[in-house]
Amino acid sequence: MVDTQTLTLVLAEPFMQRALIGGLLTGALGGLLGSVAVLRELSFFSDALGHSALLGITVGILIGVNPTLVLIPFAVLFALLVNQLVEKSSLPTDALLNIVYSTSLAAAILFLSLVESYRGGIRQLLFGDILGVSSLDLIVIGMLLAAALIYLSLSMRAQVLLTLNQDLAGAVGVQTRWHRLAFIVLLAVVVAVSIKAVGVLLISAFVVIPSCAGRLLCRRFPVYVFVSSILGGTCALLGLLASGLTNLPSGPSVVMVQFLGFLIALLLSSRLFRRLSTPEPEPQA
Amino acid sequence: MPDPVVVVRDLSVERSGRLAVEQVSFELQGESETAVVGPNGAGKSTLVAALLGLLPRKHGEVRILGQQLSPNGDLPGAIRSQIAYVPQSLALQGRFPLSVAEFVGFGFDPPGPRWPWQQHQKRKAAVEKALDRTGCLDLRNRLLSELSGGQLKRVMLSFCVVRPRQLLVLDEAQAGLDVPSNERFQQLLLELRRQEGWTVLHVSHDLDMVRRSSDQVLGLNRRLCCSGSPDHTLTPERLIDLYGPHMVPYRHQCHG
Structure with missing residues (x-):
């Protein structure tokens, strides 16, 4: 545990300030897209994509290109491939995702074992390196957050109807195929960009936990999306500060704070809490 | 003809x-x-x-x-x-954070991208009227996932009647x-069909x-x-x- 004076000094460092802003933006972005992904049962997709991204990073190392540059096209390709497989195959989506992600993970580990110089960096890939976030990373994450906000705001009707019933959405004029693909590609890009900060193993927590907490608390869709995003950003910020105070790894610290937030949401939404705070209305016939 | x-x-x-x-x-x-x-x-x-x-x-x-x-x-x-469409069911697994009024409001909006706050007052008035016509006004703040099967079907008719079709x-x-729910749904459908043409x-x-x-x-x-x-x-x-x-x-x- 470090003292507050040391923490103040650390917080004054540009790398730490970038880390905090990066965490805030990544957390908010995860919560924002997670709010729709969770309702559309795409939680496992972000997990599978995170694990498969390791192959993209490995390919980058093998061909001598910055892995971050390879990651985005790889993630988009993965998303399109999975989408095609889901559409064309009669197998369940979770089984297909499992096949694709375990195969790409296995291939990534095999390739990584061939690259002597990168063995030391595997821990950073798995758990992320929020302190290594650059100014360029911040600009990319910020632009993605703005793009995701605009897209989800403009297509809220399409997103909700598509989630509720694809035929209903199509019947009232939603371009179902286009919106499904656009959302998956956006989610893939966000996962790819966030991996540097969050790591392969913990990326799905950024997508799933804040939105599940928001889902427990909210009764209106725009409020739910907003609360999920705010929870994602706040938990990331608090987790990073906790990590700075305790000298513990940043990614896992953020996930533990997210889990704490989820437990609080669970408590607030529980029947017991609601009974204590307001009298329960009569059930409708 | x-x-x-x-x-x-x-x-x-x-x-x-x-x-x-x-x-x-x-x-x-x-x-x-x-x-x-x-x-x-x-x-x-x-x-x-x-x-x-x-x-x-x-x-x-x-x-x-x-x-x-x-x-x-x-x-x-x-x-x-x-065109309006009523499917067999909606994917409302678990707690779906969408109120009845919001859902019906999506029936008011025409196809295409738009900001959620566009035509807010007009949409709100149309939703209230549609829910009133289907006897669902008291359900407007309930979550869609909290409704019974019969209530959900009547709310889906509100979605259809919220704009002329x-x-x-x-x-x-x-x-x-x-x-009883089937009878009530049928009666409501018949009334709305006559009124809406x-x-x-x-x-x-x-x-x-x-x-x-x-x-x-x-x-x-x-x-x-x-x-x-x-x-x-x-x-x-x-x-x-x-x-x-x-x-x-x-x-x-x-x-x-």
């Missing part, structure tokens, strides 16, 4: 690699109610999906309000906004409803209800086996042709 609202000519549709609907032709006249009946797997939902442009056609032509449905299922926005398509909308196409297994409410019946078993008025179509012989000999014990469902 006014132009029909829907014209289907020689429609064939493939589903899962087999011909699910074959050479089906019919017309829906304005403000009429048509029921599609037939055994499970007869292609009823496939027919509806192809008519709405949700499935590609292998062959044939579909015209809605005078406009031809394109091969990839596209219709101009002005025509699309004249001409064509209403229902795909086994009464599936899973108990007898809807042309209705519905898929149903409830032959008693079809007899009472429909102007036209389409008996489908991949091909159109019979069509016409309920009295003409729901005869014991035609039902046995349509459903097979196991239909015999249910002859009380038809005149005979």
Whole structure:
């Protein structure tokens, strides 16, 4: 545990300030897209994509290109491939995702074992390196957050109807195929960009936990999306500060704070809490 | 005689690699109610999906309000906004953070991208009116996932009535409803149809209800086996042709 004076000094460092802003933006972005992904049962997709991204990073190392540059096209390709497989195959989506992600993970580990110089960096890939976030990373994450906000705001009707019933959405004029693909590609890009900060193993927590907490608390869709995003950003910020105070790894610290937030949401939404705070209305016939 | 609202000519549709609907032709006249009946797997939902442009056609032509449905299922926005659809169910697994009023509000918005705050006041007023007409006003702040089956179906009718439309398509909308809820839904549908001047196409297994409410019946078993008025179509012989000999014990469902 470090003292507050040391923490103040650390917080004054540009790398730490970038880390905090990066965490805030990544957390908010995860919560924002997670709010729709969770309702559309795409939680496992972000997990599978995170694990498969390791192959993209490995390919980058093998061909001598910055892995971050390879990651985005790889993630988009993965998303399109999975989408095609889901559409064309009669197998369940979770089984297909499992096949694709375990195969790409296995291939990534095999390739990584061939690259002597990168063995030391595997821990950073798995758990992320929020302190290594650059100014360029911040600009990319910020632009993605703005793009995701605009897209989800403009297509809220399409997103909700598509989630509720694809035929209903199509019947009232939603371009179902286009919106499904656009959302998956956006989610893939966000996962790819966030991996540097969050790591392969913990990326799905950024997508799933804040939105599940928001889902427990909210009764209106725009409020739910907003609360999920705010929870994602706040938990990331608090987790990073906790990590700075305790000298513990940043990614896992953020996930533990997210889990704490989820437990609080669970408590607030529980029947017991609601009974204590307001009298329960009569059930409708 | 006014132009029909829907014209289907020689429609064939493939589903899962087999011909699910074959050479089906019919017309829906304005403000009429048509029921599609037939055994499970007869292609009823496939027919509806192809008519709405949700499935590609292998062959044939579909015209809605005078406009031809394109091969990839596209219709101009002005025509699309004249169509309402009630599916069998909604994916409301777990706690779905969407209120009844919000859902009905999505029925008010025309197709295409728009900011959530656009036409807020107009939408709010239209939603209140629609919920009032369907007896669902007291449900407006409830979550969609908290509703009973009967309440959910009435809210789906609110979604349809929140803006003027001409064509209403229902795909086994009464599936899973108990007898009182079914009766209430039917009564409400009949009232709204008369008030709104809807042309209705519905898929149903409830032959008693079809007899009472429909102007036209389409008996489908991949091909159109019979069509016409309920009295003409729901005869014991035609039902046995349509459903097979196991239909015999249910002859009380038809005149005979």
